[in-house]
Amino acid sequence: MAGSNQDGENQSSLDEEGDSKSNREQIEAVREAGTRDESLDQDEVSSEDDAQQSIRDMLNDEGEASVFVNRDLVEPDTIIDEERIVGRDDQLESVVSFLKPTLQGNRPPNMLLYGPAGTGKSLIIGAVTKQIIELCQSKGEYFGVVDINCQPINTLDQAVYELVQTVAKDVGTEVGVPETGVSTKRKYRRLYELINEHYDSVIFILDEIDLLVGRRENDEPAYSKLLYQLSRASNTNEIEGRVSVAALTNDPKFMEDIDGRAESSFNPRDVYFPDYDANQLREILQNRRDAFRQDALEDDVIPLVAAFAAQSHGDARKAIDLFRGAGDLADERGDEEVTEDHVRDSQEEIDKDRSLKLVEGLTTQKKISLYATAAVAYYSNRTGSSVPSPVGFKVYQWVTNDLDADQMTRETYVKYVKELSTYGLISTSRKSRGRGGGMYMEFTFTGDPEAMMTRIIDDTRFEGMANQEELLRSVVNAQLKEFHEQ
Ligand SMILES: Nc1ncnc2c1ncn2[C@@H]1O[C@H](COP(=O)(O)OP(=O)(O)O)[C@@H](O)[C@H]1O
Ligand SMILES: [Mg+2]
DSSP states (O other): OHHHHHHHHHHHHHHHHOOSSOHHHHHHHHHHHTTOGGGSOGGGOOOOHHHHHHHHHHHHHHHHTOSBSOGGGGSTTSOOOGGGOOSOHHHHHHHHHHHGGGGGTOOOOOEEEEOSTTSSHHHHHHHHHHHHHHHHHHTTOOEEEEEEEOTTOOSHHHHHHHHHHHHHHHHTOOOOSOSSSSOHHHHHHHHHHHHHHHOSEEEEEEETGGGOOOSOTTSOOHHHHHHHHHHHTTTTTSSOSEEEEEEEESOTTGGGGSOHHHHHHHOOEEEEOOOOOHHHHHHHHHTTGGGBOTTOBOTTHHHHHHHHHHHTTTOHHHHHHHHHHHHHHHHHTTOSSBOHHHHHHHHHHHHHHHHHHHHHTSOHHHHHHHHHHHHHHHHOOSSSOOEEHHHHHHHHHHHHHHHTOOOOOHHHHHHHHHHHHTTTSEEEEEEEOSTTSOEEEEEEESSOHHHHHHHHHTSGGGGGGTTOHHHHHHHHHHHHHHHHHO
């Protein structure tokens, strides 16, 4: 906890100095100084015993008064103990029953865990496999859990390499194959070799699998190929032990895009993770209230955090982020108790910050994708400002031409925009054009698309876009018209 360490240091240097001002003045000065401790310079400070005592008390009080005692508990990436898991009994039961055969030496079925962001998919599969690893170990068996997140991965080749790396790290050996310059086949071979050497059975966990689309247009998506390969690796004897594959996704219609071959070899058991309601979120937060000092939470804080998070799709990650944010804000302001105000202000900051930070940190390609999508939402003359992905992509192509930038495939464009939905900037849904017309994604902005465009234009690489408003508006509406008349 970096914050509280710093406080500790500030405090001890002040302790030694003492002060000549009145208690009250001193207290005010300390309060005002807050974290800007350098502003209390030594000249203001001399020694006067009675003052020193009460300042010390005061400072000691404040030192202990970080509202947190275990801030880690409200970090979203902390792996929590299973006692803290609430509200996912059905999903736990299913996953446990599917994976139980592992312990009897049988092959568990493949699984598809699906549901919106922050509903505990990664948590539940992680918690169950962790126990299985331990139980297997106690019997002298090696159960390998090979867990990768597909979000940052662009191609099948990278995904296979990531799997090799993950196994090598787990078993403490060399990756044994270069990242580039060799065929994907060789990477598969190395993967199977490592698994055969070190594990009796293995489960692949492919998190956020729908984001592994690959690069080539008109080709089977990379996730489909990967699922096919991995789920048949034991039938083909490439892997000697028992193999199963668990795919995790936010996309409820994920299986619709899977190639028939992959579908029949993967053939998963489904586990659905619905949104949490406010009661469940409250329970999840209650179970982590020991992140805070016992008396540091005003009664209404947890219900209010839960209510905010329930509004934004019942995402437990967002609830935990807000809980932590409110605490940080209380600390920042030197308040001893977290109040409703901290929650409300923190929610406001989160809303503002999220889009700002996010947009600034995007790669140029992602910025272009977002810019084009926001332009459609903003310039559209139609009522409702949702963006059909084919239109977004056409505008994306126009923008890349105009900026003389690289042009990605439609799949990659869709992947980039979908990624933004994991941050809550955009919501996505799948639409059908009716009989034989195929599927497309539809994007809707939760915030203001214009603000987002303005922020992107700040990037010097987008200078060329600045005076193109009218042109862009007409491109957008022409493309929308074409799309809807098809
Ligand atoms: N049922 C639950 N009980 C306790 N904490 C939860 C629960 N569900 C989710 N969380 C917490 O919320 C955050 C997001 O959960 P995660 O499993 O990553 O969601 P998903 O994979 O569905 O997006 C994590 O910090 C996790 O610990
Ligand atoms: Mg997850």
